[in-house]
Amino acid sequence: MKTRFLFIIIVTVSLILSACGGGGGGAATVRVGWAGSPDTLNPGMAILVEAYTIFELVYDSMYELNLDGSFTLTLAESVEVSDDGLVYTYKIRDGIKWHDGKPLTAEDIAFTYNLYKDTPEYPYLNGYYTPYFDSIKADGNNVILTLTEAIPNIESQLVFLYVLPKHIWEKVDKLEFENFEMVGSGPFKMAEYVQNEFVRLTANKDHFSSPPKVDEVVFQTFENQDALVQAIKTGQLDMVTEMPNTAAETLRAEDNIEVVVGAPLAPGVTDIIFNQVAPENCPTDAGGLCTGHPALRDRDVRLAMAHATDKQKLIDLILLGLGNSGLTLIPDGLGVWYNDALKDYEFDVATANQILDDAGYKDTDNDGVREMPDGTQPLNFRLNWPSDSINAPRMAELLSEMWAKIGITLELQAVDPDALTAQCCPAFDFDIMIWGWASDPDPSALLYVYTTEAIPSGSSETGYSNPAYDELYAEQQTTLDFDARKDIVWEMQKIVHDDVVYIIPFYDANVQAYRTDRFTGWITDQAKVELSDVTSLIVIEPVK
Amino acid sequence: MNRTRAFLKKTAWSLFTIIFVIILNFFLFRVLPGDPARAGIRDPRLKKEAIEMLRVRFGLDKPVINCFESLNPIEVGSCAINPLDTQFFIYVRNLMQGELGISYHTNRPVADILAERLWNTVLLIGAGQILSIVFGVVFGIFAAWKARTSVDYAAVTTSLIAWSLPTFWLGIILLFWGSTHGFPLAGKATPGMSSMPLLQQWGDIARHMFLPTLTYTIVYMGEYTLIMRSSLMDVLSEDYILTAKAKGLSTFQILKDHALKNAMLPLVTVIAINLGFTVAGAIQIEAVFSWPGLGSAIYEAVVRRDFPILQGAFLLIAVAVILANLIADLTYNFLDPRVQTE
Numbered sequence: 001m002k003t004r005f006l007f008i009i010i011v012t013v014s015l016i017l018s019a020c021g022g023g024g025g026g027a028a029t030v031r032v033g034w035a036g037s038p039d040t041l042n043p044g045m046a047i048l049v050e051a052y053t054i055f056e057l058v059y060d061s062m063y064e065l066n067l068d069g070s071f072t073l074t075l076a077e078s079v080e081v082s083d084d085g086l087v088y089t090y091k092i093r094d095g096i097k098w099h100d101g102k103p104l105t106a107e108d109i110a111f112t113y114n115l116y117k118d119t120p121e122y123p124y125l126n127g128y129y130t131p132y133f134d135s136i137k138a139d140g141n142n143v144i145l146t147l148t149e150a151i152p153n154i155e156s157q158l159v160f161l162y163v164l165p166k167h168i169w170e171k172v173d174k175l176e177f178e179n180f181e182m183v184g185s186g187p188f189k190m191a192e193y194v195q196n197e198f199v200r201l202t203a204n205k206d207h208f209s210s211p212p213k214v215d216e217v218v219f220q221t222f223e224n225q226d227a228l229v230q231a232i233k234t235g236q237l238d239m240v241t242e243m244p245n246t247a248a249e250t251l252r253a254e255d256n257i258e259v260v261v262g263a264p265l266a267p268g269v270t271d272i273i274f275n276q277v278a279p280e281n282c283p284t285d286a287g288g289l290c291t292g293h294p295a296l297r298d299r300d301v302r303l304a305m306a307h308a309t310d311k312q313k314l315i316d317l318i319l320l321g322l323g324n325s326g327l328t329l330i331p332d333g334l335g336v337w338y339n340d341a342l343k344d345y346e347f348d349v350a351t352a353n354q355i356l357d358d359a360g361y362k363d364t365d366n367d368g369v370r371e372m373p374d375g376t377q378p379l380n381f382r383l384n385w386p387s388d389s390i391n392a393p394r395m396a397e398l399l400s401e402m403w404a405k406i407g408i409t410l411e412l413q414a415v416d417p418d419a420l421t422a423q424c425c426p427a428f429d430f431d432i433m434i435w436g437w438a439s440d441p442d443p444s445a446l447l448y449v450y451t452t453e454a455i456p457s458g459s460s461e462t463g464y465s466n467p468a469y470d471e472l473y474a475e476q477q478t479t480l481d482f483d484a485r486k487d488i489v490w491e492m493q494k495i496v497h498d499d500v501v502y503i504i505p506f507y508d509a510n511v512q513a514y515r516t517d518r519f520t521g522w523i524t525d526q527a528k529v530e531l532s533d534v535t536s537l538i539v540i541e542p543v544k
Numbered sequence: 545m546n547r548t549r550a551f552l553k554k555t556a557w558s559l560f561t562i563i564f565v566i567i568l569n570f571f572l573f574r575v576l577p578g579d580p581a582r583a584g585i586r587d588p589r590l591k592k593e594a595i596e597m598l599r600v601r602f603g604l605d606k607p608v609i610n611c612f613e614s615l616n617p618i619e620v621g622s623c624a625i626n627p628l629d630t631q632f633f634i635y636v637r638n639l640m641q642g643e644l645g646i647s648y649h650t651n652r653p654v655a656d657i658l659a660e661r662l663w664n665t666v667l668l669i670g671a672g673q674i675l676s677i678v679f680g681v682v683f684g685i686f687a688a689w690k691a692r693t694s695v696d697y698a699a700v701t702t703s704l705i706a707w708s709l710p711t712f713w714l715g716i717i718l719l720f721w722g723s724t725h726g727f728p729l730a731g732k733a734t735p736g737m738s739s740m741p742l743l744q745q746w747g748d749i750a751r752h753m754f755l756p757t758l759t760y761t762i763v764y765m766g767e768y769t770l771i772m773r774s775s776l777m778d779v780l781s782e783d784y785i786l787t788a789k790a791k792g793l794s795t796f797q798i799l800k801d802h803a804l805k806n807a808m809l810p811l812v813t814v815i816a817i818n819l820g821f822t823v824a825g826a827i828q829i830e831a832v833f834s835w836p837g838l839g840s841a842i843y844e845a846v847v848r849r850d851f852p853i854l855q856g857a858f859l860l861i862a863v864a865v866i867l868a869n870l871i872a873d874l875t876y877n878f879l880d881p882r883v884q885t886e
Contacts, residue, residue: 029736033730039649039650039651040650040651040652042651045651120593120594120597121594121597121598121601122594123594123595123598126594127593127594128594175601175651176646176651178651178652191736192735192736192738194733194836195650195652195657195660195836196836196840196841196844197731197732197733197735197836198731198735200735200736216736218735218736220730220731220735221730221731221834221836222729222730222834223730223830223831223832223834223840224716224719224730224831224832224833224834226716226719227719227723227729227730227832227833227834228730230719230720230723230729231723231729231730233723234723234724236723236728236729388847418849
């Protein structure tokens, strides 16, 4: 019995020793560390950003999204739009091949778009991107896309509709298909996928527009962010897509590591949500309870709170300085859509107190907390946040301190994210919440959140309602002229900023790092920073 | 006769426990707040129809059980419906057919996911268990044999410290140490290894296993050492050992032929129970070293509200623990004839 154990130990040790020194070989392999893993490789069913990162590399779509927010035609060499803006005719390039060698044709594209359109179970690709599709046909080399109405943002509708090979997808169950062997046409080919461990991609050197210069990219999942940081420090990784902000300082001090900070590909917004739903707008049919504090329906109270919020302090203490002060739900990472002409409310406690005094919110019983003008309720608000948030508890504490200076007190409580969703919308069973959004390349989705129409649907978190704003929202959806639409979008941001619908403490930054001694050419000078995006991975080269 | 009856009785109890777990497992997740079809998706443009389709696909549109549409919030529904068309009986029926459902989050069959993860966990924890048992028993014997000498005190102190170390803390310390000695910090294998010769693949896995196994071994070795030591010291104080000494047997012979077999009894119990929990994995170790085992699968499923995975994993763990206990019981019968007559 004992000898057998001994044998096992010896075998184990000898295996360890024999493996030392084994490794990658001569290929130029980019080793990327990330904290997640794709949920599924079936593009229709995927939700997580990690899955989309892989799709971007392995598939092509009609348009490529550049880091400056603009779009480039990829699969098609040209596009013609009919005068009424309803019919798009894409002329598909010749000679594009799938990774298995078969040619990619207009048939494939039409098949894919119809697949997305006809599969209502696909949460994003159907409900989200195809509602304007009327019909899609292949005609020789052309794909003819007919819309139900003319829209200004066809690029952002098509950019995430990854084109799939018809010869594979017509034979599979479109919901159950796991797609582990992903056959695409993009700059990288799927080589090996082990769920929750790694994704290994090899370069498609024959890609029609952007053949990569490296041979392989490997995405390795780390469940432990300390290990992730340690791995790039010791050279086990060449790039990390995320890390705690606390690690940025340590990594900056390292010789061969460069830390980059910028807006993420899907720019994120952290928001302080005020329940301001008016009693007549309460969506009782959809389960609305509308228990919000009446003071929050008063713009003066929200304005005073905005003046009393020291955003710079929040950024410095919570994000360690790695973030930008925010204005509305439209983040600065959206480039031209972001209204940078707006002026934020100055941090000034005296002004804030003056506003509340003038509006009649006085501390009548001298307990340090102001009361409503009619003397009934004190300005004591419930503040909730999702319990899985890392930053929100600290922000709640800081807000509680800041707003105490203007006679407003808070009851702080973290709530399970699902329970918070139930409390939020369309129930409106809260006073103030801390939450966030991630943005599309097009501003329309987040602009919708402010509309009256969104109140019963559960998308509106504030219950804000402004007919002038609603009209502009409808107008921008059908304004085809880019500059005219931009002016409307800017005007809409001005309206909601003036009305202090939210306080946006900051726009979240993407903090990434790469090793300078392994690969050069990472793209870091754009409005958005995403080193794992195809734009970087096709241009980087091994250090000689 | 007696032995068969005892065996049947114990097996029956185990089966009963498993059925209880199956029922509890189902309702436990249904009383949690929140809608699994909405977890992870919060998007203004997502159509209600898409969410409804997801609910239909996962069977969430059906009433939980007769008289109840949902359990949180409690919604009373019609009692006069076909019970076979409720979530509960569909769940039981699928289970009977060996189907654990489809993971909400990854859209893959739960059985596939659990099988991959189970193998990884068994590999890691199995190696850790074997090593910690071997070292624990050896150190325990040494400590008992050299009782109340400096060897004993050193062994006891080390074991106590090792046993009380927080697993995740020890793991992180070893991870930092290992990172500067060329040990991989995450996963089970180096990507691209699958095309290498088999021996090299095993070597690669062994290299990945080294740090987590070491962590596991250090912590559990302490436990086994202490149990082995105290149990052996009990036995060594028995009269028959004195007799053996009087017969002039060497210390080695006394330990080997007379003391060890009896002293192993308590250890067998602990090992059996620990083996049951082996399946649950060591969540902390798996999280620190990103080991793709069952423990990390459970953790992810909790975060994502992936009920089918949780139900499957809990059932698997329950069955493993119950089986391990059954085996421990039966082994006891075999090792210790006294148990059987009671």
